[in-house]
Amino acid sequence: MTKKHVSNKVPTPEVSSNLKGTFIMVMILGFLMVGAWFGAYWLFISR
Amino acid sequence: MDGTENNLRLFPKKDARLYMSFMYVTFVSLLVGGLMGLLQTFVRSGKFTLPFNINYYTILTVHGVILGLVLTTFFIIGFQFALMGKTVGISDKQRNVGWISFWMMLVGTVMAAVTILVGQANVLYTFYAPLAAHPAFYIGLALVIVGSWISAFTNFRQLYVWKKAHKGEKSPLLAFMVIINMLMWVIASLGVAVSVVIQFIPWSLGYTETINVLVSRTLFWYFGHPLVYFWLLPAYMAWYAIIPKIIGGKLFSDSLARLAFILLLLFSIPVGFHHQLTEPGIDPTWKFIQVVLTMMVVVPSLMTAFSIFATFEITGRKKGFSSLFGWFKKLPWGDVRFFAPFVGMVAFIPGGIGGIINASHQMNALVHNTIWVTGHFHLTVATTVLLTYFGIAYWLVPHLTGRRLTKQINKLGIIQTIIWTVGMTIMSTAMHIQGLLGGPRRSAYSQYAGGEQVDTWIGYQLAQAVGGTILFIGILLMIYIFIKLTFFAPRGVEEFPIAAEDEDAQATPKILENWYLWVGITIALIAFAYTIPMIDIIKHSPPGSVPFKWPIGRM
Amino acid sequence: MHLHKYEKVWLTFGMASLIIFLLVIGFAAFWKGTHPQSHLETIDQNNVEAHDSFKPENLGLTEVADGKYKVNIVASAFNYDFGVDKDEKPVKTIRVPQGSTVLFTITSKDVVHGFQVAGTNVNMMVEPGHISRYEAVMKNKGEFTIVCNEYCGIGHHQMFGKVEVY
Ligand code: HEM
Ligand SMILES: [Cu+2]
Ligand SMILES: [Cu+2]
Secondary structure, X not given: OHHHHHHHXXXXXXXXXXXXXXXXXXXXXXXXXXXXXXXXXXXXXXX | OOHHHHHHOOOOHHHHHHHHHHHHHHHHHHHHHHHHHHHHHHHHHOOOOOHHHOOHHHHHHHHHHHHHHHHHHHHHHHHHHHHHHHHOOOOHHHHHHHHHHHHHHHHHHXXXXXXXXXXXOOOOOOOOOOEOOOHHHHHHXXXXXXXXXXXXXXXXXXXXXXXXXXXXXXXXXXXXXXXXXXXXXXXXXXXXXXXXXXXHHHHHHOOOOOEOHHHHHHHHHHHHHHHHHHHHHHHHHHHHHOHXXXXXXXXXXXXHHHHHHHHHHHHOOOOXXXXXXXXXXXXXXXHHHHHXXXXXXXXXXXXXXXXXXXXXXXXXXXXXXXXXXXXXXXXXXXXXXXXXXXXXXXXXXXXXHHHHHHOOHHHHHHHOOEHHHHHHHHHHHHHHHHHHHHXXXXXXXXXXXXXXXXHHHHHHHHHHHHHHHHHHHHHHHHHHHHHHOOOEOOOOOOOOOOOHHHHHHHHHHHHHHHHHHHHHHHHHHHHHHHHHHHHHOOEOOOOOOOOXXXXXXXXXXXXXXXXXXXXXXXXXXXXXXXXXXXXXXXXXXXXXXXXXXHHHOOO | OOOOHHHHHHHHHHHHHHHHHHHHHHXXXXXXXXXXXXXXXXXXXXXXXXXXXXXXXXXXXXXXXXXXXXXXXEEEOOEEEOOEOOOOOEOOEEEEOOOOEEEEEEEEOOOOEEEEEOOXXXXXXXXXXEEEEEEEEOOOOEEEEEEOOOOOOOOHHHOEEEEEEO
């Protein structure tokens, strides 16, 4: 219990929450999604 | 409670036998269904005709039913039973009921399979009315569904009993996930059960003269979309709660995992119209409403993507890799329990994106019933889901048989995964492109009206045969691995890798386990999305349809 | 429940993209009227000839105005009935000039079929008791195969036709 209390008070807890790599990965994924969708939409419009 | 010790404790023989029975059916299905898949690609190449006058649509029905419905359902129920056994335990009585469920499903499967094989059910796995199969086909399907419900209720009971013994504790994460999946399955399969029992069986037996076609299709797709989530959720279970352990890490967030599963329960059912977007007789405004709901079900998958990458990164950084992507290089690439599901995750990127395109209302006309769709679900179910199931089988099967995943088998597994990746990349890409060029799915070899367009399609069908051949080699290898793990691998203890929570993780909010609330919202959403259009469909029904037997070659 | 800062950004981006997709298709559907085929009219599938569009003499291609055409079709296993030509031979090819607007109207006499003019956006389910209808502008020149893209029985792959845009 006490331990939990302490760790919650630390402003930015441990190294583990450095998620820069994760963020870049998901954003790449997001741009793929948007790109593919508009590609398909363009094909739909052009037919 | 030390998780690791429990992870290494083998199941009592009696329990393991039940879980393994489901695995046997899974891998027999893989072999049978895979052979049909291979033959389909051969026929469609135009260079091969089936021997003994076997009809293309007979093998296609076998392929769809055995792989889409049987393999998946048996694996899922077996795996989920093992998860429940591990996390909350099983009583003698529950195990016996589990056996009843197994046998009922198996009898149903055999009934349906025999009916298909003798050519009395060339209706494909969607069995759209008014094509009429022999009643034994529908009765077999009904048995499979009801049998699966027995398992579902056994799982509910297992958690209930555990909860009573552990007042105030939150349920184990994996048990929670199993219950979500089974709740979704029961609520969804009610639709198809109603259709089969009330519409198809009496109609095929001649007790009722006609069937309401659009109602039967709507009930089917009310079930059909959650069906694909029923396949996917066990893969998500592994991604959230098992992979972290395999890579030497902890759960990313217990609460977020639960929240994602709840969102999947809420939004995966009221969306069936996205399979009926080009159908007459359904108001387009209601189609659009269900399209909006479909986009909501993407959100938990966005959360899942983040969780997975974060698990990888956190684990890597804890091990001391501090560069931006250093953690990525150090993932256990040589461990098939990780590698196979990882490829599955990668396949879900194009798979999921393709799904969003399919569901985009009028844009559906671009791809509806083209072979693009087949390419799409061979990425999602036949790669993402299946490779994750394989990734599970590599440790689950030896855990159940008291053997070990040796270095050598692990290596074969890596090769299997690579073969699958190569074969599927070829087959699925060819299908996607051919589909965008208009090539239809569910079609034996044909030159149609001839011309340049058709020639292009046939080129891609040749590529599919190449991919299909490679895939089939992958299936043979997988069967070999399964036999090795079941009967021949050295005895020992293979870990059942369940990840633990971080000691200083935040407490999980109680509301996440308020079943009444979530089931209530689920039902409310279904009622919202379906009541008015369903009343419309029934009110404006055309005359019913009599059974049509001759189009599927029945006398 | 705690969400990491980056996860918040990611989910916001993801959800915003989904909303944009919905706005794009919603605008096109509700303001421009490009819903997917969703015709609501029913018919007695045992007597489709009673409907004006499906009288034998009204099947196939008709020019209704300059650059505007309609095509009426009756589907049955395993054939599309586009009517007959002047030699009483069944029509298999529909020929229209580029840029023309064509209204396809189709129903089924027996089981469920599909109707797709491959390479265009004409793609619809055809069900007994219902009339399917879709209007399209033939923007591009070429030969487009008509395929039945919903399984209708063991002759399914022999059910086809052709649209020629010249
Ligand atoms: C050797 C591996 C495989 C090959 C070569 C293969 C090939 C094919 C082909 C060519 C089709 C389309 C046929 C057509 O539309 O005419 C098809 C359909 C299908 N496949 Fe596979 N497949 C394989 C594995 C799988 C697996 C593992 C699953 C599921 C777990 C699966 C599920 C399905 C389903 C549900 C259909 C749709 C059937 C229908 O439209 O009625 N396939 N497969
Ligand atoms: Cu769906
Ligand atoms: Cu057809």
